[in-house]
Amino acid sequence: MKKTGIIIPCYNEYYRLEKEKFCKFLNENPNYHLCFVNDGSSDKTSEMLHQLKKTNYHKISVIDLEVNQGKATAVQTGANYLNTLSYIDNIAFLDADLSTSLEELDNLVQKLNSNDQLKMVFGSRKAESASEIERSFMRKILSNFVGFFIRVILQLPIKDTQCGAKVFKKEIIDNIYHKRFISRWLFDIEIFLRLKKHIGLKDLLNTISEEPLDSWIEVEGSKITIKDSFLIPFNLILIWANYLTIRTESKSASDIFNLKTQIGMVR
Numbered sequence: 001m002k003k004t005g006i007i008i009p010c011y012n013e014y015y016r017l018e019k020e021k022f023c024k025f026l027n028e029n030p031n032y033h034l035c036f037v038n039d040g041s042s043d044k045t046s047e048m049l050h051q052l053k054k055t056n057y058h059k060i061s062v063i064d065l066e067v068n069q070g071k072a073t074a075v076q077t078g079a080n081y082l083n084t085l086s087y088i089d090n091i092a093f094l095d096a097d098l099s100t101s102l103e104e105l106d107n108l109v110q111k112l113n114s115n116d117q118l119k120m121v122f123g124s125r126k127a128e129s130a131s132e133i134e135r136s137f138m139r140k141i142l143s144n145f146v147g148f149f150i151r152v153i154l155q156l157p158i159k160d161t162q163c164g165a166k167v168f169k170k171e172i173i174d175n176i177y178h179k180r181f182i183s184r185w186l187f188d189i190e191i192f193l194r195l196k197k198h199i200g201l202k203d204l205l206n207t208i209s210e211e212p213l214d215s216w217i218e219v220e221g222s223k224i225t226i227k228d229s230f231l232i233p234f235n236l237i238l239i240w241a242n243y244l245t246i247r248t249e250s251k252s253a254s255d256i257f258n259l260k261t262q263i264g265m266v267r
Contacts, residue, residue: 002089003031004109004167007078009071010049010096011039017096019052025102026056033088035061036096037078040068070184079177083170092167099217100165108167108211119172119207120195123165146186146232153240154192156201158210161188165213172198182242183235193243 010017022034036053038046046064053060063077075093082091090112094105100123112121150161166188168176175198181187196204 001031002113003033003087004090004092005033005035005078005082005085005088006102006105007075007082007091007093008034008036008096009039009074009078009093010036010041010045011068011071011074012041012043012045013096014041014043014045014048017045017048018098019048021098021102022052023055026059029102029106033059033061033082033085035063035078035082037063037074038065039070039074040065042068072181072184072187075187076177076181079173083173083177089170090167091170091173093164095164100163100213101215104213104215105165105167107214108165111209111211112167112169115209117206118169118209119199120166120168121209121211122160122167123163123213124160124210125163125213126159146236149233149236150189153189153236153243154196156192156196156204158192160210161192162186163213166191182239186232186235186239189236189239190243193239197243 008022026032026034036049038049046062049062053062061081063081065074065077078093079091082088090109092105092109094100094102104123108121108123112118146162151158154161172195176191176194181190183190195208199207
């Protein structure tokens with residue numbers, strides 16, 4: 001049976017991470033491996049994660065980044081690490097606050113495994129059949145504003161690029177995560193742009209699937225600062241300009257993310 005590695009980027013999650021839910025999920029779902037990436041936390045997140053690893057040593061990995069680098073680098077680091085594990089078939093990422101539950105992610109994985117043509121499946125909080133989506137009014141406004149410009153950039157019929165629940169078949173990981181992302185937070189857009197270049201627009205829509213979530217709950221304690229929010233338009237323009245002008249290039253050794261220089265320690 002296919003095994004899936006889940007990347008959980010963590011930054012100062014000592015008081016928010018629901019350890020029991022992760023342990024329970026692993027016990028009930030033996031075909032998963034959890035990879036927690038501590039993104040230079042200033043609290044006791046690293047200590048907590050290594051304690052958590054002791055509860056299931058073979059199915060939990062912990063990667064420590066020495067300094068905070070943002071969600072994009074944390075996810076990229078986890079993806080490149082899981083890509084080295086021969087027993088992993090799919091690689092996913094999920095927000096540490098479990099605004100999208102582990103059970104919801106499992107549904108996405110089952111969808112991916114059920115169709116050989118699919119390369120990527122991702123959750124959607126904006127699909128018409130999505131239900132029990134709880135978020136603040138201001139977050140809805142910001143989401144709609146950002147969503148409009150994302151659709152202009154992507155030129156793809158995707159309703160929700162920013163949902164923090166995505167799963168990929170391992171075979172496309174190199175093409176997505178071989179080099180750094182431009183944005184710390186809007187890297188999901190870059191994922192679609194890289195896939196668009198790698199697969200081609202004609203075939204892309206046949207290899208990805210946007211699946212409505214049964215539930216999604218906004219959890220207090222967002223790591224996106226007011227400064228980050230103001231930088232969103234600038235980041236969108238920067239992404240658009242770079243992917244508009246840069247032609248598809250073959251992957252070179254110099255582009256591949258160097259785990260040894262970015263990771264403090266993998267234990």
